[in-house]
Amino acid sequence: MEEYNTLDDFELENKTVLLRVDFNMPLDKETFEILDTTRIKRVLPTIEELMKKKAKTVILAHQGRQGSWDFINLDQHARALESLLGIAVEFVDDIFSEKAQNAIKNMQPGEIIMLDNVRKFDGETEKKTPEEHAQSELVQNLYPLADYFVNDAFAAAHRKQCSLVGFTVVLPSAAGRLMEKEIETLSKIIANPEKPSVFLFGGAKFSDVVVTIERLLENKTADKIILTGLPANAFLKAEGIELGDKTEEILSKEGTPENYEEIKQLLQKYKGSIYLPSDFAQKSNTERSEIDVAQLPTQYSLFDIGEKSIENFKDILSEAKTVFLSGPCGVFEETAFMKGTQEIFTHVANSGVFSIVGGGHTVAAVEKLGLENKISHISTGGGSLEKFMMGEKLPVVEALKASKIKFS
Numbered sequence: 001m002e003e004y005n006t007l008d009d010f011e012l013e014n015k016t017v018l019l020r021v022d023f024n025m026p027l028d029k030e031t032f033e034i035l036d037t038t039r040i041k042r043v044l045p046t047i048e049e050l051m052k053k054k055a056k057t058v059i060l061a062h063q064g065r066q067g068s069w070d071f072i073n074l075d076q077h078a079r080a081l082e083s084l085l086g087i088a089v090e091f092v093d094d095i096f097s098e099k100a101q102n103a104i105k106n107m108q109p110g111e112i113i114m115l116d117n118v119r120k121f122d123g124e125t126e127k128k129t130p131e132e133h134a135q136s137e138l139v140q141n142l143y144p145l146a147d148y149f150v151n152d153a154f155a156a157a158h159r160k161q162c163s164l165v166g167f168t169v170v171l172p173s174a175a176g177r178l179m180e181k182e183i184e185t186l187s188k189i190i191a192n193p194e195k196p197s198v199f200l201f202g203g204a205k206f207s208d209v210v211v212t213i214e215r216l217l218e219n220k221t222a223d224k225i226i227l228t229g230l231p232a233n234a235f236l237k238a239e240g241i242e243l244g245d246k247t248e249e250i251l252s253k254e255g256t257p258e259n260y261e262e263i264k265q266l267l268q269k270y271k272g273s274i275y276l277p278s279d280f281a282q283k284s285n286t287e288r289s290e291i292d293v294a295q296l297p298t299q300y301s302l303f304d305i306g307e308k309s310i311e312n313f314k315d316i317l318s319e320a321k322t323v324f325l326s327g328p329c330g331v332f333e334e335t336a337f338m339k340g341t342q343e344i345f346t347h348v349a350n351s352g353v354f355s356i357v358g359g360g361h362t363v364a365a366v367e368k369l370g371l372e373n374k375i376s377h378i379s380t381g382g383g384s385l386e387k388f389m390m391g392e393k394l395p396v397v398e399a400l401k402a403s404k405i406k407f408s
């Protein structure tokens with residue numbers, strides 16, 4: 001028995017279901033077009049099941065944050081869903097006022113509508129408990145029209161926001177199929193990863209990674225950590241290596257003296273378990289050229305790990321039974337600097353090891369390389385996945401558990 005309900009627990013025919021999904025998409029900065037529909041595709045099993053079981057499905061979702069450039073309405077999200085599903089999805093440009101309420105009241109079994117960006121409601125992101133969120137206008141206006149709340153927004157499961165946790169207090173609630181699959185698969189890995197387990201971090205941010213690594217090693221979820229991308233640069237800097245002005249400039253946008261102090265202590269404590277690159281590929285003009293760590297600093301930007309590091313990391317990964325990939329190894333968008341990411345990711349995908357990939361850029365890299373069918377689990381989560389892997393409780397999951405107890 002799960003600690004939370006799933007779609008198996010509800011009689012859905014002719015019932016109105018509020019379905020919270022994470023359709024927070026990467027958009028083109030100029031055209032605002034959706035660049036990747038992975039998160040929509042992964043929720044299709046839930047939506048198709050609700051349709052087949054003749055529920056009336058009311059979708060709630062967010063895009064961007066108030067004040068950010070990608071904070072837009074969800075019209076084109078509805079169009080994208082519609083074309084993937086092959087049936088009409090009405091977009092209602094309202095969240096909980098009369099227009100939205102009437103649209104819900106007029107629905108037929110098997111129909112789907114999509115309400116507007118829930119983050120247009122100021123109360124969505126207010127710091128409140130689920131019980132307090134349940135008193136909001138959003139929840140109070142919508143819940144009387146619905147029979148069930150289903151949450152399939154795994155990628156937002158680390159947020160305590162109104163539409164994510166408020167309905168669970170007033171409606172019988174369930175995890176959607178994607179949420180179920182993510183939690184089941186990831187729980188197994190945390191509780192009992194096949195050993196040795198190797199976690200690779202890369203990408204263009206590093207400050208959050210430090211505490212994640214510490215927790216993973218402490219909990220023995222990870223046996224070895226491989227660092228590439230900006231995290232590798234930051235760790236080398238913390239070791240006292242001068243990288244050169246270009247890299248220092250990028251690092252200075254994020255790094256504080258405290259960050260480097262934390263990294264130093266982490267390295268002292270777990271020196272033998274953390275693997276750093278021994279060489280890089282730098283961008284001299286537009287060319288790729290290799291440089292050893294011992295030859296640093298350089299006037300050029302470090303855009304990828306070097307060939308010796310690639311071979312070394314492949315050897316370490318060959319011995320693993322569980323591999324977690326979080327972040328590309330370099331600037332994989334540029335062909336000349338795709339090599340590290342391409343060789344490492346392809347090696348993992350082809351080795352048959354149990355592999356998990358998460359985070360928007362990592363998933364994009366896997367897809368660009370055509371490896372998506374060879375990875376054991378591709379998570380839709382970024383922040384939520386990281387929190388989960390660290391062993392932290394996710395507010396959305398806790399809310400679903402509390403709801404099961406309350407409505408049983």
Ligand code: 3PG
Binds near residue numbers: 382383
């Ligand atoms: C995400 O994409 O990280 C989730 O949708 C949560 O969005 P947020 O980071 O803006 O809260």
Ligand code: MG
Binds near residue numbers: 382383
């Ligand atoms: Mg985020």
